[in-house]
Amino acid sequence: MLSEGTSLLSLVAxxxxxTLLLGGAIVIVEAAFIEAxxxxxxxxxxxxxxxxLLEAAAVGDGHTNVVDAEQLSTxxxxxxxxTDQYQLHVSLGERSxxxxxxPSTKGATVNRLVMVVDEEVKQTGATITIPSGVPTxxxxxxxxxxxxxxxxxxxxxxxxxxxLDPTTETAIAADEPITVSYPRIGxxxxxxxxxxEPSNDP
Amino acid sequence: xxxxxxxxxIPAIEIGIGMLLILAVVSLVIVSRSGPSEPDPQLxxxxxxxxxxLLSTGTxxxxxxxxxxxxxxxxxxxxxxxxTGVNGLLPDYLLYHIDTPYGTVGYEPPENIETVxxxxxxxxxxxxxxxxxx
Numbered sequence: 001m002l003s004e005g006t007s008l009l010s011l012v013a014x015x016x017x018x019t020l021l022l023g024g025a026i027v028i029v030e031a032a033f034i035e036a037x038x039x040x041x042x043x044x045x046x047x048x049x050x051x052x053l054l055e056a057a058a059v060g061d062g063h064t065n066v067v068d069a070e071q072l073s074t075x076x077x078x079x080x081x082x083t084d085q086y087q088l089h090v091s092l093g094e095r096s097x098x099x100x101x102x103p104s105t106k107g108a109t110v111n112r113l114v115m116v117v118d119e120e121v122k123q124t125g126a127t128i129t130i131p132s133g134v135p136t137x138x139x140x141x142x143x144x145x146x147x148x149x150x151x152x153x154x155x156x157x158x159x160x161x162x163x164l165d166p167t168t169e170t171a172i173a174a175d176e177p178i179t180v181s182y183p184r185i186g187x188x189x190x191x192x193x194x195x196x197e198p199s200n201d202p
Numbered sequence: 203x204x205x206x207x208x209x210x211x212i213p214a215i216e217i218g219i220g221m222l223l224i225l226a227v228v229s230l231v232i233v234s235r236s237g238p239s240e241p242d243p244q245l246x247x248x249x250x251x252x253x254x255x256l257l258s259t260g261t262x263x264x265x266x267x268x269x270x271x272x273x274x275x276x277x278x279x280x281x282x283x284x285x286t287g288v289n290g291l292l293p294d295y296l297l298y299h300i301d302t303p304y305g306t307v308g309y310e311p312p313e314n315i316e317t318v319x320x321x322x323x324x325x326x327x328x329x330x331x332x333x334x335x336x
Contacts, residue, residue: 064258065251113248
């Protein structure tokens with residue numbers, strides 16, 4: 001009688017143990033799937049944002065992956081301001097376009113290949129060569145107030161824009177280093193990186 | 203008459219069966235939740251973007267690929283530039299293989315490696331851009 005009671009008790013304990021183990025295992029697996037689903041939704045958002053940014057900054061008919069850098073920056077800032085539930089980070093090459101929220105290692109990232117036009121080239125030096133094809137150059141700083149444009153001395157009030165002969169290279173020199181900027185000619189390959197992360201806000 | 207052979211105790215057998223039961227149920231849950239495998243979405247973007255850029259504007263050093271496919275001679279003249287151009291377009295951790303009507307450019311992917319291919323039509327035939335991780 002005592003033996004039968006002990007066996008029954010063991011059986012109940014074993015069944016409870018198996019049920020608990022099974023339940024625990026299912027809870028762990030389900031949690032992993034929920035986490036994977038959340039990553040998927042961030043991936044979908046990141047893909048959606050990358051498509052939107054390419055469309056908003058597109059040059060031409062919009063299906064060429066050729067983008068204007070300034071329009072891309074504006075579109076990234078606008079996109080970041082729309083969302084509270086997610087954090088959005090967008091960069092073009094090494095240049096950060098928007099950083100909405102604190103970067104973390106979580107979230108999903110989508111990289112897109114783009115050709116960037118009208119990107120500004122900024123140079124500082126005592127002698128600067130502007131490649132042919134550039135129509136204008138902007139002089140940002142000229143400590144002496146004078147520059148040599150293709151060997152010809154001229155006074156400049158900074159900042160100022162100077163028209164160039166786009167058919168040839170242009171040499172700009174000064175006694176002290178000057179800073180100039182001009183639009184890059186042609187497209188340059190870059191990687192557009194869009195990262196979507198869950199917001200840390202409660 | 204007693205046997206010298208060791209025998210498993212009944213509780214040990216029951217525990218074993220119980221563990222198998224748990225594994226079976228968990229496996230069923232996993233199998234029922236996972237769908238068919240899809241290509242790496244990032245590789246797919248790299249392949250699609252590369253094909254789009256090659257077709258539309260070309261790379262920094264090459265014209266749109268359609269111009270390279272006007273004739274066998276044009277392809278051979280532009281082939282080397284095309285290699286340099288695509289190398290500059292893609293990150294260092296990717297390799298590519300481009301199949302055109304006049305020949306191939308890039309690196310043949312090894313077997314048993316995940317690749318994504320995107321095909322685009324040009325007036326001179328289709329190109330297939332395959333991208334894979336190094």
